[in-house]
Amino acid sequence: MATEESIVVTKDEVHSFVIRSMEAVGLKLKHGTVLADLIVSAECRGHASHGLNKLEQYMNEIKSGMTSTEDLEPSVLKETSATALVDGNNLIGPYVARFCMDLAIQKAKSAGIGIVSCRGSNHFGTAGWYSLRATEQGLIKVLGTNPLSLGAPAQNGDSFVLDMATTAVAMGKCELKGRRDQPLPTGWAVDVEGHETYQFKTMAGLSPLGGTEESSGYKGYGLAMMVEVLCGVLSGGAFGLTHRPARTHDRPADYGQCFIAIDPDNFAEGFTERMQSLMDSCRNQEPADQDPVLVAGDPERHHQALCDKLGGIPYHPAQIRISKDLATRYKVTPMKPL
Amino acid sequence: MATEESIVVTKDEVHSFVIRSMEAVGLKLKHGTVLADLIVSAECRGHASHGLNKLEQYMNEIKSGMTSTEDLEPSVLKETSATALVDGNNLIGPYVARFCMDLAIQKAKSAGIGIVSCRGSNHFGTAGWYSLRATEQGLIKVLGTNPLSLGAPAQNGDSFVLDMATTAVAMGKCELKGRRDQPLPTGWAVDVEGHETYQFKTMAGLSPLGGTEESSGYKGYGLAMMVEVLCGVLSGGAFGLTHRPARTHDRPADYGQCFIAIDPDNFAEGFTERMQSLMDSCRNQEPADQDPVLVAGDPERHHQALCDKLGGIPYHPAQIRISKDLATRYKVTPMKPL
Numbered sequence: 001m002a003t004e005e006s007i008v009v010t011k012d013e014v015h016s017f018v019i020r021s022m023e024a025v026g027l028k029l030k031h032g033t034v035l036a037d038l039i040v041s042a043e044c045r046g047h048a049s050h051g052l053n054k055l056e057q058y059m060n061e062i063k064s065g066m067t068s069t070e071d072l073e074p075s076v077l078k079e080t081s082a083t084a085l086v087d088g089n090n091l092i093g094p095y096v097a098r099f100c101m102d103l104a105i106q107k108a109k110s111a112g113i114g115i116v117s118c119r120g121s122n123h124f125g126t127a128g129w130y131s132l133r134a135t136e137q138g139l140i141k142v143l144g145t146n147p148l149s150l151g152a153p154a155q156n157g158d159s160f161v162l163d164m165a166t167t168a169v170a171m172g173k174c175e176l177k178g179r180r181d182q183p184l185p186t187g188w189a190v191d192v193e194g195h196e197t198y199q200f201k202t203m204a205g206l207s208p209l210g211g212t213e214e215s216s217g218y219k220g221y222g223l224a225m226m227v228e229v230l231c232g233v234l235s236g237g238a239f240g241l242t243h244r245p246a247r248t249h250d251r252p253a254d255y256g257q258c259f260i261a262i263d264p265d266n267f268a269e270g271f272t273e274r275m276q277s278l279m280d281s282c283r284n285q286e287p288a289d290q291d292p293v294l295v296a297g298d299p300e301r302h303h304q305a306l307c308d309k310l311g312g313i314p315y316h317p318a319q320i321r322i323s324k325d326l327a328t329r330y331k332v333t334p335m336k337p338l
Numbered sequence: 339m340a341t342e343e344s345i346v347v348t349k350d351e352v353h354s355f356v357i358r359s360m361e362a363v364g365l366k367l368k369h370g371t372v373l374a375d376l377i378v379s380a381e382c383r384g385h386a387s388h389g390l391n392k393l394e395q396y397m398n399e400i401k402s403g404m405t406s407t408e409d410l411e412p413s414v415l416k417e418t419s420a421t422a423l424v425d426g427n428n429l430i431g432p433y434v435a436r437f438c439m440d441l442a443i444q445k446a447k448s449a450g451i452g453i454v455s456c457r458g459s460n461h462f463g464t465a466g467w468y469s470l471r472a473t474e475q476g477l478i479k480v481l482g483t484n485p486l487s488l489g490a491p492a493q494n495g496d497s498f499v500l501d502m503a504t505t506a507v508a509m510g511k512c513e514l515k516g517r518r519d520q521p522l523p524t525g526w527a528v529d530v531e532g533h534e535t536y537q538f539k540t541m542a543g544l545s546p547l548g549g550t551e552e553s554s555g556y557k558g559y560g561l562a563m564m565v566e567v568l569c570g571v572l573s574g575g576a577f578g579l580t581h582r583p584a585r586t587h588d589r590p591a592d593y594g595q596c597f598i599a600i601d602p603d604n605f606a607e608g609f610t611e612r613m614q615s616l617m618d619s620c621r622n623q624e625p626a627d628q629d630p631v632l633v634a635g636d637p638e639r640h641h642q643a644l645c646d647k648l649g650g651i652p653y654h655p656a657q658i659r660i661s662k663d664l665a666t667r668y669k670v671t672p673m674k675p676l
Contacts, residue, residue, distance in 0.1 A: 082420040083450035083604045112421030113598075115451045117605045140567065150564040152571070160567060162560040168553060187553040194626040209548050209557050215506060215525045219547050222500040222634045223561075225620075226488040229478065229498060233490070233613055236606025240616040260451075266421045267455045268574025275571055278578040282563075288532040296560045 006314035008338040014052070014313055015040050017323070017335040021055060024330040025062040026069045031095045038094040038125040041132075043313045046303030047163075049172025050126045052315070052323055053179070057123070058092065059330070064249035067092055067122050074099045074118070082111040085235065088121035090252045097124035097257055101133050104261040108139055112266035114259075117230075119237030121255040128163030128300070130259060135159045138272075140262040148227055151297075153264075154275040161297035166224040167206035171246070174200055179318055187211045232256040312338045344652035346676040352390070352651055353378050355661070355673040359393060362668040363400040364407045369433045376432040376463040379470075381651045384641030385501075387510025388464045390657055391517070394664055395461070396430065402587035405430055405460050412437045412456070420449040423573065426459035428590045435462035435595055439471050442599040446477055450604035452597075455568075457575030459593040466501030466638070468597065473497045476610075478600040486565055489635075492613040499635035504562040505544035509584070512538055517656055525549045570594040650676045 015036045022032030035058065043051035061067040068090040078085040084103055088096035100116040107114025124130075131151025134140065140152045147170065149163040165171075169188050177184055178200030189203040190196055197203050208220030232239025237256030244253055264271035285293045307313055320337065327334035353374045360370030373396065381389035399405040406428040416423040422441055426434035438454040445452025462468075469489025472478065478490045485508065487501040503509075507526050515522055516538030527541040528534055535541050546558030570577025575594030582591055602609035623631045645651055658675065665672035 078604060080450040080604055085605045111449065112418040113451055113453045115600065119606065140572070150567065152567045160563065162564050164554075164557045164560055168548070185552050209554055210506070211549065211553055214523050215549055216502075216547055218634075219502045222502055225498065225616075225634060226500050228616065229488065229490045229613065233609060233616055234478070234600070234602060234605045236608070236612070239612060241619045262453065262572070264572060266416060266418055267423045267572045268457065270574070271571060274574070274577060275567070278563075278566065278571055281579045296556075296563060 005317055007317055007320050008310050008312040008314050009320075009335050010312040010338055011040050011044065011307070013335055014043060017327075017332070018052075018055065020332045021059060021326065021330060022062075024332045025059050027062055027092065028069060028071050031069075031092045034095045034098055035092055035125075038129050040313075041129050042126045044304050044307045045126070045128070045300035047126050047128075047172075047300070048316070048319070049170055049176050051313075052319055053172060053176060054123070054125070055323070056326055059326070060249065061122060061253075062092075066090075066249045066252050076103070082107050082114055084114075084116045086116055086118040088118055088255075090120050090122070090254075093122035093124035093255065094129075096121040097130055097259070098133070100257065100259045101130040101261070104259040105134055105137055105139055108134075108261035108263045109137075112263050114261045116259045117235040118257045118259070119235035119254060120252070121237070121257050122253050123255065124257060126163055128161045128297075131161050131163065132159070134261050135161070138264070140264060148223065152275055153272055154279055155272050158276060158279065159297055160275065160279060160295055161300065163296070164209075165206070166209055166220055166227055168209055168211065168220070169206065171206060174203060174206070179322070180316065227258075230258040234258060310338075343655055345655055345658050346648050346650040346652050347658075347673050348650040348676055349378050349382065349645070351673055352381060355665075355670070356390075356393065358670045359397060359664065359668060360400075362670045363397050365400055365430065366407060366409050369407075369430050372433045372436055373430055373463075376467050378651075379467050380464045382642050382645045383464070383466070383638035385464050385466075385510075385638070386654070386657070387508055387514050389651075390653070390661055391510060391514060392461070392463070393661070397664070397668070398587065399460060399591075400430075404428075404587045404590050406590075414441070420445050420451055420453065422452075422454045424454055424456040426456055426593075428458050428460065428592075431460035431462035431593065432467075434459040435468055435597070436471070438595065438597045439468040439599070442597040443472055443475055443477055446472075446599035446601045447475075450601050452599045454597045455573040456595045456597070457573035457592060458590070459575070459595050460591050461593065462595060464501055466499045466635075469499050469501065470497070472599050473499070476602070478602060486561065490613055491610055492617055493610050496614060496617065497635055498613065498617060498633060499638065501634070502547075503544070504547055504558055504565055506547055506549065506558070507544065509544060512541060512544070517660070518654065565596075568596040572596060648676075 018036035018039050019032045039051050072089045074096050075087045100118045104114040104116040127147045127149035131149045135151040135153040138153050147165045152160045183198045190205050191202045192204040208217045210216040210220040235256035238254040279295045282295050287293050324334045356374035356377050357370045377389050410427045412434050413425045438456045442452040442454040465485045465487035469487045473489040473491040485503045490498045521536045528543050529540045530542040546555045548554040548558040573594035576592040617633045620633050625631050662672045
């Protein structure tokens with residue numbers, strides 16, 4: 001949300017700052033451009049946790065040689081009319097993931113469903129970005145890395161876009177709290193001994209969706225495993241304890257990802273009408289408190305409208321300061337606010 | 339769990355009691371047999387909420403003419419090498435769902451992935467039963483009705499079987515609490531005004547997985563919508579507010595369901611080895627309390643071992659009493675305990 005404190009930067013300036021920063025660590029323009037597209041989209045949709053907040057992490061991965069800067073494309077290792085196994089060749093995550101999503105879309109258009117399993121990839125940003133890509137072509141998209149996403153097209157540009165971590169919250173949300181010196185809410189994180197913690201500094205892990213056993217935390221654990229099976233185990237990439245620990249750079253991440261696209265034309269006619277009716281019937285429910293009932297994708301639409309009104313993306317001053325420091329360290333022209 | 343109070347009935351006797359009861363309301367033997375298979379499996383795996391507990395509900399559906407007893411098969415309406423749209427012709431749920439799962443498995447074996455979307459179906463019991471069917475053939479299975487399930491094969495008969503309602507708990511669990519005169523735990527259910535309730539009698543709805551907004555209840559809501567999109571909206575069956583209200587019989591349920599099977603042979607080699615390693619690494623984690631760490635499917639395996647040891651399924655006396663009353667009302671020979 002824009003507050004009195006927030007500093008507005010145009011989308012073009014954010015986009016070009018990401019490209020400048022990526023070029024400073026040697027990334028090819030074609031790879032950096034996809035990352036910039038993703039970051040601008042995440043910021044406009046209000047996912048600050050996956051916007052500039054992650055930029056230094058991507059740069060560190062490249063600087064330490066853990067993400068490749070070679071002029072390569074991902075490789076298709078195995079293929080049927082409806083499936084593909086892809087090696088991301090350790091390229092930057094969003095470039096690999098966009099390639100896989102587009103391949104799944106292409107397969108769905110001919111076979112009705114397309115599933116692309118990918119290994120040798122890296123952090124791919126917001127899963128919803130890929131879902132949106134499929135919904136823009138009238139397709140349904142399911143699943144991602146440990147986050148899980150589903151997008152489905154409705155009418156007149158309206159769409160359902162679920163993009164959720166299978167933990168109670170995404171790590172990026174905890175990072176943002178830490179960056180802003182705010183305490184972590186109940187049920188978000190645990191310390192190294194597995195006990196709940198309210199401080200970003202002492203957190204060692206995220207709690208699963210559902211919290212305790214009685215409130216069904218085992219379901220969040222089960223969902224995380226489901227995503228691990230479809231992404232890590234199926235692709236032959238890293239999985240479970242073979243994952244490189246967070247914030248280390250001793251070996252490539254070798255992330256596995258999974259993209260499934262479904263063409264609703266192969267099923268019952270009138271998909272978008274029913275989708276619209278389902279979404280509108282939720283939105284028209286009488287709310288339990290004063291806030292209106294939303295569906296997945298609505299908060300992002302509201303934030304996008306706010307960015308349009310402001311003529312750019314509203315940033316917390318801490319993020320602007322951090323980006324400026326980063327620019328100085330890498331001798332990159334800093335972002336110019338509006 | 340077997341307690342001192344529990345009454346043991348052999349699997350064969352439970353199976354034959356279900357068939358007797360179904361024949362009493364006019365269901366064809368081939369349809370009733372599949373329901374009996376499912377109920378016995380659910381009971382052995384410890385899912386009492388989806389065992390005999392549901393029998394009267396199935397009988398009421400048939401008696402009121404809402405589930406068809408005609409000598410029919412489900413119809414395939416549309417098909418590609420990897421997809422199918424099926425009309426369940428309002429047959430009993432497990433018969434329709436087994437047909438769809440087997441069709442998805444067959445498609446996965448030729449195209450690498452198979453998705454079958456089904457409408458005109460009815461309550462299909464435990465989603466895990468269908469997942470197990472796919473894992474037994476070395477395939478991965480994803481999704482169901484509003485519950486969501488994933489099964490993946492590991493080694494030597496070991497497998498991962500997630501089967502979860504996208505609500506905090508399944509309705510059947512609340513019904514069992516009511517039947518046993520026990521209060522509902524925190525975070526399970528709400529009354530007609532949307533406030534939390536601890537009494538089965540006053541409950542009007544289930545809470546979503548995640549609970550409140552701060553503990554990410556909107557994720558449970560999003561997951562429920564995801565399943566609704568893939569099952570109800572894609573198939574053209576009932577969805578959202580077009581669903582027949584629970585415990586009413588004024589029109590057929592027209593449930594939509596979705597079955598996806600994936601053949602891991604089309605992806606990275608060594609799937610079952612990696613699956614085994616992932617599951618074992620979870621099981622070998624040091625527990626936060628004295629109970630060992632489990633993976634989805636383990637509690638069911640433990641209950642199955644208990645049934646083997648007891649020579650039958652242990653029932654709460656209330657369930658035996660209810661089944662006896664049902665038998666009397668329908669002039670069916672009651673179940674004979676061990």
